[in-house]
Amino acid sequence: MSRFRTKYPPRPLRFLHCPTGGKEARSRHTGKANPLTPSISRIHDADLELAAAVLKRDRKATARLIELHADAVHRYVWRRLTPKVDLVDDIVQDVFVAAWRGLPGYSGEASLQTWLVSIARNKVEDYYRRTLAAPLESLEQDEDAPLLASSVNLDANLEQSRQEERAAKILSGIPYEYATALRWRYWEGRTAREMAAATGRTEKAVERLLARARAKFKSRWEETA
Known part of the structure; x- marks a missing residue:
């Protein structure tokens, strides 16, 4: 038997390389709570x-x-x-x-x-719910607006520009109901179905509102490019 062998198994490498020291590492290895680490x-x-x-x-x-x-x-x-x-x-x-x-x-x-x-x-x-549940007479002029204005990837632009000044300016310059719908959908992550249930509108009506809002946003986005 080699004189370098001990009766204990070697410690795992994660113990030896733990950046916070032996006490925390031992607690991880043994599964015991470490008094130095505050509990959740x-x-x-x-x-x-x-x-x-x-x-x-x-x-x-x-x-x-x-x-x-x-x-x-x-x-x-x-x-x-x-x-x-x-x-x-x-x-x-x-x-x-x-x-x-x-x-x-x-x-x-x-x-x-x-x-x-x-x-x-x-x-x-x-x-948002109260705003979009009210009649949207101010948007009637956009009923015939094209629903697909360009090839701009709106989802990506909204996600990447969430806090950017450009997106904020565009939202401030389009009808407020459109801006509200886009914020609710993309900023808060609500689906058209959830928005419809909250406002008492049909899901199809909400989807059309979002489509017109996206078209308006895309148009303004391209104008400021």
Whole structure:
């Protein structure tokens, strides 16, 4: 027997090359919890404590919650309502009112900011639904517009230009109902069927609205190329 052999099997290479050191590596190898690594359940403890303080009507905690997260909520809503920026403050206020009411159900599985933005998304989609559920008389002149204006790959352009100034300017310059439909479909990822169910329109009517909106967007996209 070689004098270099030991009675223990060699350690796996992933242990030897672990960039964070032996203790974390051993915990991975043995499957035991590493006390140096915070568990997922503790990641949002600070948010849970803040939420609990707000529920106790702690004014400083309430002010802190708004200070920490109002900008993120406002930014999210503003990007999705432009050019109707006059509505942003009202919707942001609705978001925080809904948050106060729903705070007892906040579990800490997501950060408070993520939770608040999800409420903002629901409020924005409520606005989209109301906008597209109303009669669209202003779009009647586009009924006979060609539904395929060019070979531009709109899906790719919208995805790649989601936050770009060019796309924002184009959306601001087309009928607002078109811009709303495109934002709802591509920014929020809703299908025509989901949009139809939310607005009370037929799926075919929503698809025609989206087709006209895409044609208008394509036309403006080419004009600014």
